[in-house]
Amino acid sequence: MIHLASPLAAPCGSPHPMPDLLVARADGSLLHSKPLPARATVTIGRHPESGVVIPDDRVSRRHALVFEHEGTWHAVDLDSTAGIEGPGGPTALLQFDPAEAWINLGPVVIWVDGIKPKIPVHPPRPVERKQTPILRT
Numbered sequence: 001m002i003h004l005a006s007p008l009a010a011p012c013g014s015p016h017p018m019p020d021l022l023v024a025r026a027d028g029s030l031l032h033s034k035p036l037p038a039r040a041t042v043t044i045g046r047h048p049e050s051g052v053v054i055p056d057d058r059v060s061r062r063h064a065l066v067f068e069h070e071g072t073w074h075a076v077d078l079d080s081t082a083g084i085e086g087p088g089g090p091t092a093l094l095q096f097d098p099a100e101a102w103i104n105l106g107p108v109v110i111w112v113d114g115i116k117p118k119i120p121v122h123p124p125r126p127v128e129r130k131q132t133p134i135l136r137t
Contacts, residue, residue, distance in 0.1 A: 019073065019114040021066060023052060026109060036112065041067040044105060045078075058082055058106035066112070069124050072096070073112045075103050076126070082106060093126050 021042055023032040032052060034042065042051035045063040054063075060080035067074055073096040077084045085104040086094040094103055102111035 019112050021052070022111050022113050023054075024109050024111075026107065031108065036066075036068070036073070039068055041065060043078075044110065045080075052110075054106060054108055056107050059108075064103070064105055064110075066110070070122065071116075073101070073115050074124060075110070076124075093124065 018038070019036045021032075021034045021036050022030060024030050034052065036042070043062060043065055044050055044052045044054065044059075045061050046053065046055060046057075046059050047061040050062065060078070060082070062078045063080040063082075064084050065076050065078055067076070075084060075086070075094045075096065077092045082105075083090050083092070084094065085091065086102065087097070087100040096102075096112045096115055098115050098117050101113070101115055102109055104110075
């Protein structure tokens with residue numbers, strides 16, 4: 001876990017073949033770099049137990065999840081108040097494209113660096129939530 005309010009963030013550019021999850025301010029200054037091993041999941045939010053903690057009121061406690069599915073990296077909004085935004089605008093689920101692998105999340109930009117293009121066999125689908133039926137008596 002890395003807390004972005006701490007004075008030290010992990011250095012960028014470690015020599016490893018796996019992709020990196022990068023977190024930066026809107027001005028481009030890098031806040032954090034985290035290696036992403038295969039099948040990793042990283043929760044991003046204000047909650048102290050998140051994999052990446054962003055202490056800002058524009059970020060929900062559990063705002064987004066970055067995960068790998070069959071060789072491709074995705075970000076999913078966890079029903080946050082503000083949502084996530086990718087290159088195509090607001091979205092609930094984003095497949096990171098090697099050319100434009102980023103999302104806006106509150107005051108930060110998050111992207112995956114070093115991903116290889118791959119087409120998944122079975123892309124993940126958002127779960128449709130069914131509303132509880134209203135019973136009238």
